[in-house]
Amino acid sequence: MTKKRSPWLIIAALAVYFFLYAPIVVLVVFAFNSSRTNVVFEGVVNREPCGPFYWFCALAGNRELMSAAQNTLTIALTSTFFSTIIGTMAALALQRYSFPGKTFSEALLYIPIVIPEIVMGIGILVLFSTLFRFINTTFSLPPDARLTMGLGTVIISHIVFSVPFVTLVVRARLHGFDKSVEEAAQDLYADEWRTFWRVTLPLIAPGVLAGALLAFTLSLDDFVITFFTTGPGATTLPIYVYGLLRRITTPELNALSTIWIALVLVALLIAQRLERRAG
């Protein structure tokens, strides 16, 4: 039986899709604009090199932007690597063992998910600056050896906010995990280490990968926390773009954003597919 739908429902649905996706469509379209300004669309650009992809090629020549992209990737890959390991270990520990204060530590673990990013950002900034000042003065380090904000601090802060997401995703995968297959492996002469690599990890791999991809996309487009923890020479793409915006936006930025959207979309699609297969 089909129910008659209210036209308002359809209008509301269309409005949601319009406001969600129209900006993205406009952004992508303007990446092919022949005008330098982002005001009017004056037809598809067709200039050497690269023809319609002129602005995409122009990106490659922008050294500042390329270095920001490199920083972003370095941070994203490194923080994903570590947060995946730590998050998975935390998920396994929470699943397997009961220890005093387990509920408390579990609640504590998920705090970074619900706490406003700006609060975390300020918190991490204060922590690092206090810690660095203490170390620098205590050991009276020479100016070129002093600890400062930079790639290292950004990576650490990204690991911090990614771990709970990884743990959450991996725990979902572990829910209903049949412990007896691990016992079977141990019964068949595999010690704890080999049981983990041969049985546990392959079985939870879809969850671990989904968690890693989530951590990767989170790190890739994080602005607030990065803004507080970055330093000279560690500008990431979001920070760079923000800096540009205050002056002028050019189709180069649109081209960059287009690539970015594509990257995040692909990562999310893979993560979703892995999770579905896991379920």
Added chain:
Amino acid sequence: MPEYAVELRDVSKRFPGPSGEIVNAVKNVSLQIRDGEFFSLLGPSGCGKTTSLRMIAGFELPTEGEVYIHGRPMGQTPPYRRPVNTVFQNYALFPHMTIGENVAFGLEMKGVPKAEREKRVKEALEMVRLPGFEKRRPRQMSGGQQQRVALARALINHPEVLLLDEPLGALDLKLRKEMQLELKRLQREVGITFIYVTHDQEEALTMSDRIAVMSGGRVLQVGPAHEIYEKPNCKFVADFIGETNLLEGKVIHQHGRQVEVLLAGGLTAHAESDQSLVSGQQVFVAIRPEKMALRPYDGAHNVYVGRVEEVVYIGTDTHYTVRLAGGQRVRVREQNDDPFSRPLANSGDEVRVYFDQTPARVLTE
């Protein structure tokens, strides 16, 4: 001192329960399991049979006592260093590996070369009648087939003892009967000691050389099937194994094995006991339905008058529920050897119930 395949000496296991209380899963259990024996741990769920098996496998460590395998104390030895293998209730096959990889896993962990592994996997799969299934995945196989794979995966390692944790529990009745015979055949072929956990008394009776009946974390009786069935040593065993009539009463006097018991309603019963009892002691007379008769015969030690309440025809036999003069309700099982399977009595008829002294056992709680 004879060497046993597995020996449990005064083993206890306590767990912290879900709300902080202590659960005594196994209490002072001592068992001697002989080499090459098909030994069953039988009992209702929660009786400690699975925990006992898991302590032999090494998944749990005893709180007190010691587990010996061929005379060697196991102590803290982890499962992967014990000379036993387990067949799990839910098979626990590795879903991400092929059947061949599953069966070869133990050999691979032991460092057996690939060529020999493949040869032995082939033999093991032939032994469980699944030749050529190496490339399949566990999820492509039926429950019965998965169970055979689990058996092959354990037996390929030639364990000193094979532990089976309700391995047939998830199969349907017909398949279960088939697998029972199959397991028995395999055990004879490989000559390995099998320790089999089950809550199904029929399964235990048909397959085992000896059975240990467990309840509430304790072993109540150990013995071959006929002994457990014919001479239960307590009320629980008599009640749990097969069907039994329990008549409550008080000891009048005992003369050797022969005991006279006063039942409710002033009836007296002549029965036997291995225990020494005192006059006036509260006891139960246990008598199997098939040891009672409605057809009169000479020399019956016990004859009671009663009235038939219900007649149930089940093909080979007919079950009569009779209410005795003392108020007790008993079930009598008579074979339908009459050519027309005519009932010996109808509902409401007054009958006499006969039984001998020897099969009537005097039991305490």
